[in-house]
Structures are given as structure tokens and as C-alpha cells.
Amino acid sequence: MWSAEPAVKTESEMGTEVTKVAEAVRRSRGETMRTVTTRQPIRGRSAWHPNDFKTPAAYSVTLNNAHFKAFDAALVANRQAGRKTEDIMCADFLLDAITADVAAWRDEVMMGRGFVMLDRFPTDHYSLDDLGMIFYGLGTHFGRAVSQSSMGDRLGHVTDVGGRDRRERAYRNSRELTLHTDRCDLVAMLCVRQAMSGGVSGYSSAHTIYNEMLATRPELVEPLFNGFQYHRRGEQLPGEPIVTPERVPVLSECGGALSTAYIRSYIEMAANEQGTPLSDLEVAALDYFDEMSNRDDVKLTFMMEPGQAIFFNNCMLLHNRTNFDDYDDPARKRLLLRLWLMLDGMRPLAPAVQAYKGTEGIQPHEGNSTYYRGSAFGRGGSIGA
Numbered sequence: 030m031w032s033a034e035p036a037v038k039t040e041s042e043m044g045t046e047v048t049k050v051a052e053a054v055r056r057s058r059g060e061t062m063r064t065v066t067t068r069q070p071i072r073g074r075s076a077w078h079p080n081d082f083k084t085p086a087a088y089s090v091t092l093n094n095a096h097f098k099a100f101d102a103a104l105v106a107n108r109q110a111g112r113k114t115e116d117i118m119c120a121d122f123l124l125d126a127i128t129a130d131v132a133a134w135r136d137e138v139m140m141g142r143g144f145v146m147l148d149r150f151p152t153d154h155y156s157l158d159d160l161g162m163i164f165y166g167l168g169t170h171f172g173r174a175v176s177q178s179s180m181g182d183r184l185g186h187v188t189d190v191g192g193r194d195r196r197e198r199a200y201r202n203s204r205e206l207t208l209h210t211d212r213c214d215l216v217a218m219l220c221v222r223q224a225m226s227g228g229v230s231g232y233s234s235a236h237t238i239y240n241e242m243l244a245t246r247p248e249l250v251e252p253l254f255n256g257f258q259y260h261r262r263g264e265q266l267p268g269e270p271i272v273t274p275e276r277v278p279v280l281s282e283c284g285g286a287l288s289t290a291y292i293r294s295y296i297e298m299a300a301n302e303q304g305t306p307l308s309d310l311e312v313a314a315l316d317y318f319d320e321m322s323n324r325d326d327v328k329l330t331f332m333m334e335p336g337q338a339i340f341f342n343n344c345m346l347l348h349n350r351t352n353f354d355d356y357d358d359p360a361r362k363r364l365l366l367r368l369w370l371m372l373d374g375m376r377p378l379a380p381a382v383q384a385y386k387g388t389e390g391i392q393p394h395e396g397n398s399t400y401y402r403g404s405a406f407g408r409g410g411s412i413g414a
């Protein structure tokens with residue numbers, strides 16, 4: 030349980046406690062609340078810089094025969110039971126022989142640097158269906174998979190069907206994506222095939238960005254905690270508002286954990302939709318957040334190789350990819366399998382973040398398209414995750 034996770038709690042506990050005490054003192058004096066300025070930097074492995082990793086081996090695990098044997102046994106058991114991949118639950122995909130390893134990988138994602146790379150999935154050894162079942166089954170040991178779009182896909186295929194058309198969901202086009210988070214708690218991606226060229230992955234720690242902003246431009250941190258309304262880009266259910274009623278904080282603190290949620294294009298679409306421009310301070314805060322997250326000494330970049338799977342904490346890390354050019358042959362096109370995983374309360378999240386993420390991902394509904402037909406574009410970039 031989260032309460033048994035000392036690393037993350039310790040990192041931000043001090044700042045939270047100081048804030049709480051200061052607020053309580055002000056309240057007891059009858060003073061009006063003012064902007065919190067008692068935030069403290071986060072110390073610990075979650076606030077990493079790329080230079081902390083001398084080689085990819087520092088964040089990678091090379092899978093071995095014991096892992097493959099466990100995966101095979103679970104695959105066979107589920108095939109024999111006649112289960113469909115997206116129906117598999119954690120209790121169905123038993124990995125008893127490698128329980129300690131799986132727990133260590135999960136702990137790293139939850140309490141450590143926030144991500145782990147599992148290397149050497151034998152992508153050539155399995156059919157795509159079998160590979161998907163193994164990946165999905167392993168994912169159930171990290172969290173509960175939810176729908177990634179109106180199509181209801183819980184085992185997502187990150188591949189180009191929309192070219193450079195920015196109306197198509199980001200995971201289905203080939204445009205460059207700015208650093209963002211997805212609408213879930215954890216994300217996993219398994220590279221099956223690379224593009225002809227491009228498609229370099231990038232990851233930044235929100236804890237590092239927060240620390241750097243706090244040290245250099247603390248006045249720009251508070252607008253991020255205050256948050257922004259988000260556009261639903263046509264994926265809301267009938268009857269739901271187009272724009273979130275609540276402000277979703279880019280940075281939020283809850284239960285001693287600092288979390289992030291961020292898609293700038295959705296923030297700008299919401300402002301356009303409502304005809305309420307962001308303030309100069311808000312734009313400056315977002316610009317600086319973007320600038321900081323993209324700095325070479327903040328963003329870790331690498332090209333995912335076939336057989337590599339990354340599991341990462343979407344509450345702690347931002348991610349992106351560069352644009353790519355692909356083959357015409359569909360069988361050669363870039364393909365990553367993706368999971369959106371929910372922790373169901375295991376990580377404390379601010380109520381507005383919880384409300385934004387929901388519990389079931391993006392709910393499938395009639396007309397289940399990932400193509401946006403509205404007019405509320407933000408500036409540049411691709412839209413969505």
C-alpha cells in the first residue's frame with residue numbers, strides 16, 4: 030500500500046507539513062490565506078537527471094530464461110482457459126516463479142525513479158497476439174488496464190494511421206509530441222517495431238522540473254498548482270461538458286506525494302473553447318515548465334529498440350517522442366503496444382486530478398473515433414496523448 034512507501038512520502042513530506050503548519054497558524058490568527066511560499070524541494074531518486082544514468086543499464090533490466098519460462102506458462106494457461114487478452118485479470122496471469130522480480134520492478138516505478146525498462150522481450154519468438162497477451166498479463170501486476178480512447182482499446186496500438194494530421198489522436202499519428210502525461214496512473218509501452226526514421230522517446234521527471242523551477246522562478250510554480258481547465262476533445266460522454274468544470278493542477282500534492290498531470294494543447298483548447306485567454310502569468314508558468322522539462326540536463330532521451338518495454342509512473346514523469354517517417358508497408362510500420370494502468374487509489378491524488386482521470390479511462394461510445402472534428406485547437410503540436 031502507498032502508506033508503506035517511505036521513499037516518496039519522505040521526499041515531499043517535509044514541504045507538505047511545513048505548508049500545513051503555516052496554513053493552520055494563519056487560520057488560528059484569522060489571517061487571510063495568501064499564496065503558499067513554503068514549498069520545499071524534493072530530495073530523492075525520483076528527482077533524477079539524465080546524468081544520473083551513466084548507461085541505459087542503470088535503468089534497465091535484462092529479462093532472462095526464468096522470466097520467459099514464467100511468461101510462457103502464464104500464456105499457455107490463459108490460452109487453455111480460452112481467455113481474451115483484455116479480459117485477463119491479475120489473478121489469471123500467475124507469475125509466481127518471478128514474484129520477487131515483478132515486485133521489484135513495480136516498486137521502482139512506484140517509489141523509486143518512476144520507471145523501469147525491461148529489455149529483450151523476444152518479439153520474434155511470439156505472434157503479435159501472444160506478445161500482446163504476455164505484455165497485458167504482466168501489466169496486470171502493475172495496475173488495472175483501462176480504455177485509451179473512444180474505441181475502448183485497453184491494449185493500445187501506438188502506430189501511425191493519421192500521418193501528420195493533428196486532428197488524429199497523438200498515439201495514432203506521426204507528429205512530434207510535446208512532453209505530456211496520459212490520462213491514467215501508470216503507462217507501459219512495448220516496442221515491437223521502429224519507424225523508418227525518427228520516433229525518439231523523451232522522459233522528464235516532474236519532481237526535477239519542480240525543484241528547478243522552485244530554485245529559479247518560484248513565482249511561476251503557484252499557477253501550476255492552481256491548475257487549468259482541460260478540453261475533452263470530443264471524447265466526453267454524451268451529456269458531459271466539453272471542458273472540465275474543475276481546474277486540473279499541473280503540479281499537485283496529496284498525501285505526501287507530488288504528482289503531475291499535463292497536456293498543454295488541451296489547456297489551450299479549453300481556453301479557446303471558452304473564449305477566456307490564459308493570463309500572462311499562466312502562460313509564463315507553462316512556458317517555463319516546458320522550457321525546463323525540455324532542457325538537456327532534465328530530459329532523458331533514447332530510441333526504443335524492438336523488445337524493450339518501459340513501465341513508468343505517469344504521475345511523476347512526462348513523456349514525448351519526436352516525429353517519425355515510416356514505411357508504406359503496414360507490416361513494417363512503427364508499432365508499440367501500450368497499456369494505460371490505474372492504481373485505484375494506491376497513490377494519493379488531488380481530487381481534481383482524480384476527477385480528470387476518472388476510473389475507467391476514456392469511455393467507449395457511439396461513433397468511437399479518435400479523430401477530433403471540433404474547432405478549438407491550441408497552438409502547434411499534436412493534440413493529446
Ligand SMILES: [Fe+2]
Pocket residue numbers: 209210211348413414
Ligand atoms: Fe502519451
